[in-house]
Amino acid sequence: MDKILKRSWVEIDIAQIKKNYCIYKSRLPGEMDVMAVIKADAYGHGDVEIAEALMHEGVKHWAVSNVNEACKLRKSGCQGQILVLGYTPIEQLELIEAYDITQALISEEYAQAVLSTGIRIKCQFAIDTGMKRIGLDAVDADECERIIRYYAERLNVTGLFTHLCVADDNSEASITFTKKQLKQFETVVCSVDDLNLKYIHCLNSAGGLSYEAKYSNLVRLGIILYGLKPDYSNQLPDGIKTAMVWKSVVSMIKKIHIGETIGYARTFVAKKDMCVATIPTGYADGYNRQLSNQGVVFINGKKANIVGRICMDQFMVDVSDITDVKAGDEVILLNDSYSADDMANMIGTIGYEIVCNISKRVDRVYI
Numbered sequence: 001m002d003k004i005l006k007r008s009w010v011e012i013d014i015a016q017i018k019k020n021y022c023i024y025k026s027r028l029p030g031e032m033d034v035m036a037v038i039k040a041d042a043y044g045h046g047d048v049e050i051a052e053a054l055m056h057e058g059v060k061h062w063a064v065s066n067v068n069e070a071c072k073l074r075k076s077g078c079q080g081q082i083l084v085l086g087y088t089p090i091e092q093l094e095l096i097e098a099y100d101i102t103q104a105l106i107s108e109e110y111a112q113a114v115l116s117t118g119i120r121i122k123c124q125f126a127i128d129t130g131m132k133r134i135g136l137d138a139v140d141a142d143e144c145e146r147i148i149r150y151y152a153e154r155l156n157v158t159g160l161f162t163h164l165c166v167a168d169d170n171s172e173a174s175i176t177f178t179k180k181q182l183k184q185f186e187t188v189v190c191s192v193d194d195l196n197l198k199y200i201h202c203l204n205s206a207g208g209l210s211y212e213a214k215y216s217n218l219v220r221l222g223i224i225l226y227g228l229k230p231d232y233s234n235q236l237p238d239g240i241k242t243a244m245v246w247k248s249v250v251s252m253i254k255k256i257h258i259g260e261t262i263g264y265a266r267t268f269v270a271k272k273d274m275c276v277a278t279i280p281t282g283y284a285d286g287y288n289r290q291l292s293n294q295g296v297v298f299i300n301g302k303k304a305n306i307v308g309r310i311c312m313d314q315f316m317v318d319v320s321d322i323t324d325v326k327a328g329d330e331v332i333l334l335n336d337s338y339s340a341d342d343m344a345n346m347i348g349t350i351g352y353e354i355v356c357n358i359s360k361r362v363d364r365v366y367i
């Protein structure tokens with residue numbers, strides 16, 4: 001621990017990630033396997049480290065967003081199926097082949113472009129059941145069947161998947177919509193049953209908790225692996241916790257007099273004499289600037305309010321009510337009691353964005 005350069009760093013509890021996986025997996029039907037979604041550097045937690053830990057737990061399926069993420073994982077020794085969920089430029093298909101990666105086929109046009117290269121990669125059709133992002137339109141199930149059959153003869157099609165867009169919401173309308181998505185996907189899946197495609201998947205973290213899809217055999221587990229919630233209103237299973245603590249330190253403390261202002265644009269005006277601490281973390285570290293005059297940190301177990309604007313590399317907090325605070329003291333920016341979900345909720349975003357945005361200059365320390 002004494003090797004950490006203590007400016008701004010995150011401590012990642014690998015055992016907690018494994019625990020989250022085990023708890024989630026234990027709630028799934030026995031025949032359902034987990035595809036760990038480790039795109040965006042495992043939601044900021046470190047893709048190679050998380051993959052290595054989960055390989056020890058028996059995970060054999062991985063999902064990423066792009067070919068660069070996929071190649072990095074394969075080069076690091078990650079074994080099993082690595083699926084690129086989104087677009088890969090056709091020029092990079094050779095990498096997909098060379099590293100034994102599976103590519104999503106996002107449209108018929110894209111499948112045709114893949115075929116034209118003559119490279120016979122592993123691939124899976126995305127089916128659009130309502131997200132309107134990528135995939136063959138499931139509304140026309142006959143057309144989906146025709147396209148899947150055509151390419152299954154010409155490419156190495158290993159599966160089909162769709163993506164749910166409101167599985168994290170428990171309103172009646174959202175439940176109805178999700179069920180309709182699952183039904184449409186099932187229709188397409190059943191129409192090509194005889195092709196015996198190996199991987200059929202439709203459930204994300206939220207979907208796997210609330211829905212069944214007996215015709216599928218993988219759940220794509222992302223956010224809950226990291227102990228965060230798909231939606232702030234969700235309740236996670238007992239024992240699932242965040243695995244990340246973001247820390248910084250107090251770099252200096254100063255007295256501010258009544259009437260003085262703090263930071264850029266002088267947005268904070270002291271209404272009394274105050275004691276203010278500077279924290280050497282800023283928006284270039286991924287600390288969201290929306291937290292200006294709004295966010296909180298924890299020093300010696302006590303809450304301190306952010307005063308003034310978040311700067312690129314630093315921000316200031318009110319420590320008037322925290323006794324004994326001194327330069328060098330540890331500051332908690334995020335932990336399980338004040339999680340990325342809580343921070344996100346303050347500023348109108350989601351925990352996903354908070355953790356993905358913690359920048360590369362913040363050291364990751366594995367504990």
Ligand SMILES: *Cc1c(COP(=O)(O)O)cnc(C)c1O
Pocket residue numbers: 037039085163203204205206220221222223224230
């Ligand atoms: C990101 C992503 C997931 C994971 O979603 P979570 O809500 O993090 O579980 C699953 N499937 C697709 C297609 C995705 O893009």
